[in-house]
Amino acid sequence: MPDIENSLGLENVGKVYRNLDVDTLIKHAVDNEGAKVSSTGALMIDTGIFTGRSPKDKFFVNQDPSNKYISWGDINQAVTKDVYEDLLTNSKKQLSNKDLYITDVYCGASLDSRKSVRFITEVAWQAHFIQNMFIVPQTKEELDNFKPDFTIYNSCKTIDKSYVSHNLHSEVYVVFNVEENCAIIGGTWYAGEMKKGVFSMMNYWLPLEGKLSMHCSANIGKDGDTALFFGLSGTGKTTLSTDPNRALIGDDEHGWDDNGIFNFEGGCYAKVINLDESSEPEIFGAIKKGAILENVIYDENGVVDYTDGSKTENTRVSYPLEHIENHTPDMKGGHPQNIIFLCADAFGVLPPVSKLTRDQAMYYFLSGYTAKVAGTERGITEPVATFSSCFGEAFLPLNPTVYAELLGKKIDKHNVNVFLVNTGWTGGPYGIGSRMSIKNTRACINGILDGSINSSEFEMLPYFNLLIPKTLSGVDTEVLNPRNTWEDKEAYDETAKKLAGMYIENFKKYLTLESEFDFTTAGPQL
Numbered sequence: 001m002p003d004i005e006n007s008l009g010l011e012n013v014g015k016v017y018r019n020l021d022v023d024t025l026i027k028h029a030v031d032n033e034g035a036k037v038s039s040t041g042a043l044m045i046d047t048g049i050f051t052g053r054s055p056k057d058k059f060f061v062n063q064d065p066s067n068k069y070i071s072w073g074d075i076n077q078a079v080t081k082d083v084y085e086d087l088l089t090n091s092k093k094q095l096s097n098k099d100l101y102i103t104d105v106y107c108g109a110s111l112d113s114r115k116s117v118r119f120i121t122e123v124a125w126q127a128h129f130i131q132n133m134f135i136v137p138q139t140k141e142e143l144d145n146f147k148p149d150f151t152i153y154n155s156c157k158t159i160d161k162s163y164v165s166h167n168l169h170s171e172v173y174v175v176f177n178v179e180e181n182c183a184i185i186g187g188t189w190y191a192g193e194m195k196k197g198v199f200s201m202m203n204y205w206l207p208l209e210g211k212l213s214m215h216c217s218a219n220i221g222k223d224g225d226t227a228l229f230f231g232l233s234g235t236g237k238t239t240l241s242t243d244p245n246r247a248l249i250g251d252d253e254h255g256w257d258d259n260g261i262f263n264f265e266g267g268c269y270a271k272v273i274n275l276d277e278s279s280e281p282e283i284f285g286a287i288k289k290g291a292i293l294e295n296v297i298y299d300e301n302g303v304v305d306y307t308d309g310s311k312t313e314n315t316r317v318s319y320p321l322e323h324i325e326n327h328t329p330d331m332k333g334g335h336p337q338n339i340i341f342l343c344a345d346a347f348g349v350l351p352p353v354s355k356l357t358r359d360q361a362m363y364y365f366l367s368g369y370t371a372k373v374a375g376t377e378r379g380i381t382e383p384v385a386t387f388s389s390c391f392g393e394a395f396l397p398l399n400p401t402v403y404a405e406l407l408g409k410k411i412d413k414h415n416v417n418v419f420l421v422n423t424g425w426t427g428g429p430y431g432i433g434s435r436m437s438i439k440n441t442r443a444c445i446n447g448i449l450d451g452s453i454n455s456s457e458f459e460m461l462p463y464f465n466l467l468i469p470k471t472l473s474g475v476d477t478e479v480l481n482p483r484n485t486w487e488d489k490e491a492y493d494e495t496a497k498k499l500a501g502m503y504i505e506n507f508k509k510y511l512t513l514e515s516e517f518d519f520t521t522a523g524p525q526l
Helices: 002-007 022-033 081-095 124-133 140-144 192-208 237-241 281-286 358-367 400-414 438-449 489-510
Strands: 013-018 043-045 058-061 077-079 098-107 115-121 150-155 173-177 182-186 212-220 226-231 247-250 253-257 260-263 267-271 292-294 316-320 338-343 353-356 369-372 384-387 417-422 458-461 466-469
Touching: 022 043, 022 124, 043 124, 081 098, 081 150, 081 173, 081 182, 098 124, 115 124, 115 192, 124 192, 124 267, 124 292, 124 316, 150 192, 173 192, 182 192, 192 212, 192 253, 192 400, 212 237, 212 400, 226 237, 226 260, 237 338, 237 438, 247 253, 247 260, 267 281, 281 316, 338 358, 338 369, 338 438, 353 358, 353 438, 358 400, 358 417, 358 489, 384 489, 417 438
Parallel strands: 013 098, 043 292, 058 077, 058 173, 115 150, 150 182, 226 338, 338 417
Antiparallel strands: 098 115, 173 182, 212 226, 212 247, 212 253, 253 260, 267 316, 292 316, 353 417, 353 466, 369 384, 458 466
């Protein structure tokens, strides 16, 4: 394949393996890279010293015209074109004179919105990961006519020895050049950098085309009704969107264009720490041949101990979507009827379910709230509020208000219902109250999806001005209004004011921005 070899921009290339079948990739990983096979047939690999993303080492090249759109700051750090060129040379030097894996895939199930992405790596299991996570061309004609919209050079075996003079933070680098449609990765083997790197670029491209990119899961009912689930880690996004009565569209990244909802990916990337077959049978059953387990502990027979986090608490599995029995083969759905924002409120203040106005939807989308609980990190002795814009701030190159305003327009156009669901605490904060029961949360979700919640009588929650149902089938009536669940009503009021103040304080960063909408009027009021 001389045309591909010539297009790589490398000095010399050894063997080029393009879109190898999974069996061959597994053999290469086992024979050449120290990978093992689990007792259930999954490939087991280690990602080295980096078992998660390196957000402080992610940069965008500061150049015209993309620098006019990128929201610069701690999330989107700038690097000069000269530094990028140095790092690109460094990456290409590492990949020259090597046997390489070229993986050509699509990001986006919608033909009107998908992007073609080429990955270049010298690691077989990374090529396998890419095939799991993205949409693989199915015909020889597709591969023959494949022209990448974006190329990623993954030179994980090299580092930036000149990072100090380059004004970078470490020897690791993940750099995106929007104008040249290229990204380079060095110093980290963690495959999630490739997955989230492409997601970041989709979050750049699509909104500029008037399409909404989203960090959410999605499923579809038997009658064709689509639902979206937004939520940060620990809120139940994956669990609640995996429903035996509804087909999974995808578990993490989606787009919303004129045709409806579509998955960006062709697979799932799930945490497996403390994975239990009885509580998450779908994920457990997906860990078979074709799946890749990262950084897990296993015995001499390849039996994995999912409770062992001695390498990392971020043990993961990647697998193609077809490993989930109840999924949509085309990975698409119509325009959503319902959007659900999930939060785990450890203050015990928010109701188990509340219905949002269009303006509130934009506000709570921009806030992206959940809470960490005591004991999860050193020094945390009481609940700590966490806000991540659009439930995925780490992957948003544009200002978060761009995504919020797009969401508002789509809600208006398609008459979408939006709800806030608290999967956190009730009857008091963490340490006093109790976690919301799965029974009540599932009943709230069912009431949303079958539409029965819309016929409920609603009342207003003070401070937050949220509409909460007085009754809902399957939900214990006493928990619907969170104030009623607290023995000490004055303590509830004080805690509610405290959380409302946290929302208001977090939102101050948006007050100086020019926008079509005054977001603050839809938020908590004190």
